[in-house]
């Protein structure tokens with residue numbers, strides 16, 4: 545969007561969200577009983593993904609936390625006010641991610657247990673512990689790298705759902721996954737526009753973003769929840785397969801991240817596609833087979849991998 549006030553960006557993504565809102569039919573999905581074995585086996589790989597979707601709640605809580613801390617520490621108030629756009633967008637995106645969590649959680653629970661009791665069994669205390677306060681252990685980001693992580697993670701989400709959709713047979717399940725994928729693709733555009741607006745609001749922002757790129761590029765915002773790395777390890781085969789000579793998800797992700805970097809930073813982007821691939825493979829090697837990733841001041845990248 546050109547010549548934006550920031551508010552009109554939020555209004556734009558607000559009405560897009562209204563217009564493109566898919567009907568969840570009150571989550572009344574009798575077709576769950578019709579899923580075949582291939583679909584069920586794919587769903588069984590995705591339990592951590594519903595945790596990831598629900599952790600959209602923690603993401604936004606952590607945004608507030610980062611902004612409050614900067615404000616308390618005397619960070620420039622005008623610069624912080626430019627971040628109001630993110631907090632305004634939080635009102636739109638949090639509910640969309642919540643719907644993804646409810647959808648995937650319900651489907652996984654049914655496939656795993658044969659029971660349709662996911663929502664009635666999820667207490668608010670469990671929800672808060674798992675999907676809000678989880679961020680306290682995982683404060684790997686600065687405000688700037690965190691926003692970049694949200695943008696680049698939506699690229700990963702979109703490509704992942706694209707691959708999941710392509711191997712699913714049941715039309716109703718395919719349509720839920722397609723709807724989630726389209727939401728994620730819209731989120732990429734929204735984060736990109738919002739970050740562009742912040743950069744355009746004051747040139748000091750650009751420098752802060754540039755200093756945060758390497759963390760923002762590879763740290764997925766869903767790393768904020770407990771089962772992220774368990775899920776990454778489980779879903780890795782989906783990312784690495786490039787069937788029929790097509791590019792694998794990881795290749796598409798790196799290319800798309802590279803294009804976005806150029807769009808945001810132009811000649812100030814110092815990273816090539818190969819650099820991005822290397823960041824990813826180094827990170828995958830470091831996190832492969834690990835279960836927990838706790839914030840630590842002692843290590844250089846602030847992540848202590850355990851397990």
Ligand SMILES: [Fe+2]
Nearest residue numbers: 597641644728
């Ligand atoms: Fe999502």
Ligand SMILES: [Fe+2]
Nearest residue numbers: 698727728731
């Ligand atoms: Fe998203």
